[in-house]
Amino acid sequence: MYKKTLFLFISLIAVNVISAQLVYNTPESVGLNAIYIETNVDSIMNDAITQKAFPGAQLLVAKQGKIIFHKTYGFHTYDSIQKVAKDDVYDLASVTKITGPLPALMKLFEEGKLNLDVPFSSYWSSWKKRKDKKDITLRELLSHQAGMNPYIVFLSDVLRNGNLKKRFIKEENRKRFSNKVYNNLHVKNRFKRKVFRKIKRSKVRDDKTYVYSGLASLIYPTLIENITGENYENYLNNNFYKPLGCEVLGYNPMTKHFNNAIVPTEQDSLFRNDFVKGYVHDENAALLGGVSGNAGLFATALDMAKYMQMLVQKGTYNGKQYFKPSTVEEFTSIQYPENDNRRGLGFDKPLIRNDTLNIKEAYPAPQVSATSFGHSGFTGTFVWADPENELVFIFLSNRVYPSRTHRNIYNLNVRPKLQQVFYTSPNSEEKIINN
Template sequence: MFKKVVLRILFILFCFHVASAQLTYDSPESVGLNSNDIQTQVDSIMHYAIIEKAFPGAQLLVAKKGKIIFHQAYGYHTYDSIKKVALNDVYDLASVTKITGPLPALMKLYEEGKIELDVPFSKYWTDWKHQKDKKNITLRELLAHQSGIKPYIIFLNEALKKGKIKRRFLRTKKSKRYSNQFYKNLYIKNRFKHKIYRKIKRVKADGKKEYLYSGIASLIYPQVIENITGVSYQKYIQENFYDPLDCTTLGYIPMHKNFKNAIVPTEFDTIVRKDLTRNWVHDENAALFGGVSGNAGLFSSAEDMAKYMQMLLQNGSYAGKQYFKPQTVKEFTRIQYFENNNRRGLGFDKPLIGNDTLSIKDSYPAPQVSSESFGHSGFTGTFVWADPKHNLVFVFLSNRVYPSRTHRNIYNLNIRPKLQQVFYKALKD
């Protein structure tokens, strides 16, 4: 009897160790894969993508069973072929911010009973209390894009008149009232965010309760998190997640952090910045919040993104620290409204329903990913995905918006699903 108890304890300790493992580098062969086959296929896809100007450069990191089995860089920062992509380069994550910034904070507050998924969100965002079309929308509906709120508002239009900057909102010199930095020589009026909140108060929800992707609510999550915790949003996520995970590059406003890492440029902005956007957030709405927003604004290296996704893959545990209860991760990463043909989890994206029956051209992401898998993509050309069933983390970083967001061959050529498919076809388990 005593021997059985000891064996049971040892088994539990072993399971805990595996579940809270820390990423290490190893070869594809260490997990039963053929490195030559993988290398040949990835090289081919990446080189073709660069030739076809899907992006000037990119990097790919894949981890299997807690081991980083592939991490390579391709191409250059720009098409002038001057600066090669390096493995520690930092990228503008764009909408991947949604699952790496406000979402872990909301998950933690939910776990602590400080925020509820199925009560009217107007309980936490009182601007909506008397808005008939929004007063009963829940956080679950918002996170699953089931709220009916319109997809996007270009708030930059409020700061421009006939394409020229309104001086009452944007200044070239920092001051007490203009301390939020929009770009290297531009400062946004501190109270401009309240103008954004007023427009969000009036934004329409169609009441249809069906899938409609909207990034509007993510703009207000940081303020909600601050209101509930009494701590600044940046400090809260830094202290609760990024610092303990040792994600040294993951964060907002990288220009202020004196990184040795190069920060990959995004788009040449012909409207306001009149410059190649480098070191500052690409998304204009996030820039209007001084670069700190729930919809965009985070920057990261591939390694730091892999740590974060591995933690989620391991049911909220990493390197011996438990960040979330397993049931919290499972709740947020499951499909919420399957009956409405809405594939989304809570904040997390999911494979298309019936994805495994689709061709690589029609699938999202690769047809071989499991239904338990989850992740998110970003407008700048980023994509992160975790698959618990196959114990696989996939991190792809690029600047496909260089020199212009009109470059869409990353989608037209199905580059990311094809890269992902390489590793799934190589799996032996």
């Protein structure tokens, strides 16, 4: 009787720990060295800003359910007027893929409304008569093993000689042009049909090798609406964002009227002719009214930490279960290692044999576990979760400011170096040598 009672008590403690919510604490509370961490992170960040990898950034790291580091660096822009703040809002770019449609797809899979291994055309009927697409599965699409084209530039459909085609874009909001692209720019509501048609007609590689493609992500929000019968944004808000306490996470932040500052992205010289701020940077997502599965979400670092911590805790956060542990494991596991494809279902994974590589060759840091997962974003965002090490890593920047030609975030290997700091930190009681 005593043993059974003790077992139940320990089990309850374990459940409470795994369902906990994030709290702020010190690196020492999880056995790490605060001086080592801050010294190294400061050095990497300041060097990156000096070399114009980005005008500013912030880093949030949680370990064992405790936020042990959250610090900002630099400014919104290179004019050094507005400092980066901890509650600033960033364009997540492709991090949207794992934060927007993916949790919805995971939930629908768990409910038996989606099967990963039947033809996707079972749910997306327009593909049924396409010989090269009718047998593609959702598992292949999510793991980028379907042979789809990487990208289609839909902006070319609305431009002629550098000018916007009035049959697709209007300056004023009209009944058939209610999707806002930017200030005083509205796209035709039915442009989405053109997007889907071009994806349907796009070529598929005969050899199904790993090719990263964001095309299916453009379809997922409509697919989710078709299956659930609910508005895509409302579905995400009601099932995930609001219960998690993600106060800002969502699409089109300019319509939300919150007090947080929004960090600008790029000087768009293609069709908006302005410094883009508060509207999605990605042109394809913009032409869908800012709501897409490939890009469009905006968030704070804390929002992203809560979402990733829920996944680290096997689908549970603050006493609420969002997914079964088996669902999280299924989607975060590598799918096609035999094809040298590192991807999970939607989630990015470390390079195969990543732990054998040095920091210059690895992705992300070589010390992350093989069970870790996350995603990067074109605008300079990066989120990663490591269940084995109970570590969540959130990096937000606007590296595309003022232009996407700025690539020093990659050249300097900024994000893996930052991540490595938290794996190589000495024990909190050890002395730091040669640092």
